[in-house]
Each structure stands twice: as C-alpha cells, then as structure tokens.
Amino acid sequence: MSDLQLSRICKSYGSLEVIKGVDLDIKSGEFVVFVGPSGCGKSTLLRMIAGLEEITSGDLTIDGERMNDVDPSKRGIAMVFQSYALYPHMTVRENMGFALRFAGVAKAEIERRVGEAAKILELDPLLDRKPKQLSGGQRQRVAIGRAIVRHPKIFLFDEPLSNLDAELRVHMRIEIARLHKTLAATIVYVTHDQVEAMTLADKIVVMRGGVVEQVGSPLELYDDPANLFVAGFIGSPKMNFLKGVVEPGEGGQPCVCLPDHADAKIPVQLKAAAPGTPVIIGIRPEHFNETGAATLDVAIDMLEHLGGETFAYARHGKGDLVVIETKSGRGLKSGDRIAARFDPASALVFDVNGRRLR
C-alpha cells in the first residue's frame, strides 16, 4: 500500500498539451477511478504514473519519493492492460513469473508467489496453458495474477474489462472489488464506463480535455456535480438538461421558466443568479415521480421497457428530448401525453458556461 501524489502534472506532444496541470492525492489503499470520454487523457495520465510516458512537467511522487525519471519496473507499480498483454509464447505460469525471474527472485520464491496468486484467482488448473488456450475472462485473470505476484505498491488498471462481454464484465468487476478488499491495495483504474466507476471506486476522478473536472466519492459526484459535464457524465441514462431563464417567483424565491415546456415554472434555491439570467436545469431521469411539485407536460416519443423499469423518451412540442424513468410505465404507449412530475429540490441549475449555480 502506498500514497501517490500528482502535482501540476503536464504532458505535451510538441505544441499539443494533452494533460494540463493535474493535481491529485491518492491515499494508501484507495481505489481511484479515472473516468472521462475518449481522448480526455485518462490513459495517458495512467501511463505517466506507470512510467510508460514521460512527464513534461510537474512531480509524481510515490510514498514521498519523486518518480518522474525512475524506470517503470522500479516504481513499485504493476499494470493490467486492456488487451491483457500476455506473452503469447509463454505459459500462464511463465507469464506470471516472468517479471520476478528478471528481477532475480529465487526460483522457489517465484513458484510460491505464482501459486499464491493462482489460488486467489482460481488459476491453478490453467498454469501450464498458453494464453491462446484461455477464454477472455481467464486471460484477464492471468493479467491480474501477473500484477499480484510482483507485490506492487500500486496497481494500475487500464480499461481492463473493455474486451469482455457484458456478463463477464459484471463478474470480473466483482472479482476486482473482492481483490481490492483482500489485498487492501492502492488501485488506480481507468475506464470510460461510469457504471464500473460508480461500483468500484472509493474516489472518482472525472477528466475532460486533459483537465480534472471533479474529484469525489461516487455519490458525491452523483448528488453534487460541480458542473454540467460531470452532471451529464455521471448517471445512466444521462441527466436531462433543459434551457430556462431565472425569474422572480412567489415569496421572493426565484424560479426558472422553461420556454420550451410551455413556460413551466420550476422553483429553485439560487443565491447568485439575477432575474433574466439564462440557465440550464438538470433533472435526472430517475428523479421523475408521481408526487413531485413541478410538472412538465410532454408527449411520449418512444418507450424502452426493461422489465423492472421503463424509460420514456418524451418532449414538449419540438423542445428538447426528456428521458423519464418510471417503475409504472407498462401501460404507456408512444404518443401518450403525460405530466412528468419531479421534486424541484432535486433539480440542479447551471449557467450557460456549464458552471453549477447554487
């Protein structure tokens, strides 16, 4: 277990800056997940921690020791790659013990560590097979085993579940969570799948364009996003965004008028926005209910019945599409007009630049 600190970390390829001054503190034993859209720099940042990409400026420290120029194998990290990166000409046993062999670890100790990791990951019967004789899930377990045997201070995972099918992904997600609990390891994990991020992370780092947008626990990010991007990125289906204008409401409480929704008035708690200010209201699909005080009159375009719940894709006239999650949507059909209700307190307000207004 180990502390990892990134301080003003930058990465440039010529004049193109891809990581722009990232500051981050990762405590010993934490499971930290980097999420963000493709090209946001999350994998590059992970590779910089691993030592596979040079750090243009800033400091990377592990347990207080500056690691910028330290060889990847001497940073005390182990990495699990998206494509597993198993050596195809070696057996599972050889793959797992390869790094130790190169580090000059005694043969008996290699055998012991490989055996130990194989036991944790239930790989014992597969030790003498070659990677091509394994399924995707088994290969992924070998890749994790290869990391475990090194007893690293920090585990780095680069989208490790992306190549697996949906069922196996869920299974491996649980395996990784169990592993984190068993080893009490510090883990830095990159994914673009926010379900993985929400279920695995102690702390999520949301990135966009080489910048950290917000850092926090999964529920902090879900309940209290700092901006429109984080609000839209965390949560599935994504949050609905409706354009509106701040107006003075009853009893001095401001409200947001939604011109695309027949001038519906949504009372909001705002200290900083003056009447007339254009804003964006954010409502999560799951926050629609049957008792909320605010109402949107919409017509259903399309329905998705998932069994337990239904997603209704609806709009008012030619306004923005609104996604509504409902538990009682089996009787609905396309073209139905409904009053979509929600609690105004659950609505979030953003300015036109995407900053959260409180």
Next chain:
Amino acid sequence: MTNGIGRAAGGLLTYGFLGLMAFLSVFPFFWMALGATNSSIDIIKGRVLPGAALATNVSTFFTQVNAPLVFWNSAKIAILSTVLTLAVSSLAGYGFEIFRSRHRERLYRAMLLTLMIPFAALMIPLFIMMGKAGLINTHIAVVLPTIGSAFVVFYFRQCTKAFPSELRDAAKVDGLKEWQIFLFIYVPVMRSTYAAAFIIVFMTAWNNYLWPLIVLQSNDTKTITLVISSLASAYYPDYGVVMVGTILATLPTLAVFFFMQRQFVQGMLGSVK
C-alpha cells in the same frame, strides 16, 4: 438450363487455366527428374520418358564435382547470409517501426529507393570495394552485400506493425531493457515472420549466381550454382549430369521449405494472433 451451361463452361475455363498454370509450374521439375535418368543425347532428342542412365549420371557427377566441398560452400554462404540478414534486417525493421524520430520516414524511403537500383549497377563498385578490402575469392565477399536487405527490412517493418505495443509496455513494466524486449519478447512472438523471411532469404542466398560468379575465382571456393553452370557451359555439356546436379541443388531449399511451410504461411498471413 442456360445458367447451368454457362456455369459449366465457366468452370471448364477456370480449371483449364489453372491446369495449364499447374503444368507450367510442375513440368520443369518433372523434366528435370526425367532428364537425370536419361543420357545427354536422349535429352537433346526430347525424350520425356524415364531412361536407364541415372546411375551413370550420378556417378559422373560425383566424379567431376567435389560435391561435399561445393555443397559445404553453398550451405556456409546461405546459412551465414540468412542468419546475418535476419538479425540485421529484423533489428532495422523493428527500429523503424518502434522508434520515432524526425527523419525516420525520410530515411526509410531512401532505404526503399535502393530497391530500384539494379544489381548490375552495383557490381563494379562492389567488386572494387571487396578488392580494396582484400576479400576477393572469399565467402565473406559473397555474404557481406546481402546482409543489408531493403526488402527484408521492409518486410519486418510491415510485420512489426502487428506486434502489439502493449506487449512492449508490459515488458517495460516487468523490467526489461529495449534489447531484452527485442530478444525475449519480439523474436519469439514473431517467429512465423522469421520463418517466412528465413525461407525467402535462404533460397535467394542458395540460388545466388551472378555475384558469386564475379568474386569467387578459385575452384575450392565455388558454390553449387556456379558448378552446375560450368557443367552446362562445357564444350560438350552432359545434360543428364547437369540434371543430377540440379536435383541435388534443389533438395536443400525444398527441405527448408517443407520443414517450415506451416510457419511460412502463418508469417505471410501475419504472425501475431
């Protein structure tokens, strides 16, 4: 009905064409084998049936030719050329693909341009160079010009594109230096590519004729291709003996090909699975 006739006619044409091509490919070998059993006169007369002169032809060949020395010379040159070419060219191909630099592509294109230069244009400068280095009439003089093969570098670079960069990353995290990655990861992973290149380079080196003809001047340094050529260009060439020599000269390349054909096909298709 019309469709059926059309399809049959198309099939006939296709198989007819393929049969002709197969005949053109196989007939020289067939004729070579038949020729080895016939006397020179029968061959000149165009006899294409097995004859009874095989024993005489074989015996004459081994009387006229110091076969062990000639085959040893050919084998030495072919193996040395192949091993050195693969070592140098695979390193170059790997380097061109893996390492980035400002002038990489320019240098690579310049190297590929050398493929356009005919060997005839290089013969005299090469001969002068070898002469100045005191290497005329040595096997090193035959091997040296073959080592830096632009084609093999090109082939390895193309195949290296399929070498997963994550394997290299994993090896770095495992503590391997660049040369160790090449030796312990790249070479074994790309073994099909090496096998395919081995066959191509070995056959080229074994069949090399023009350059050895120029630099190898004494009988004790000559290769099998030169000896067969000298048999065929005698005042009264014994074609039966020439055919025996040709068959014997073909055997090593056939053996190499059959031994490595599975790897060869994999290498041609792309070696990383």
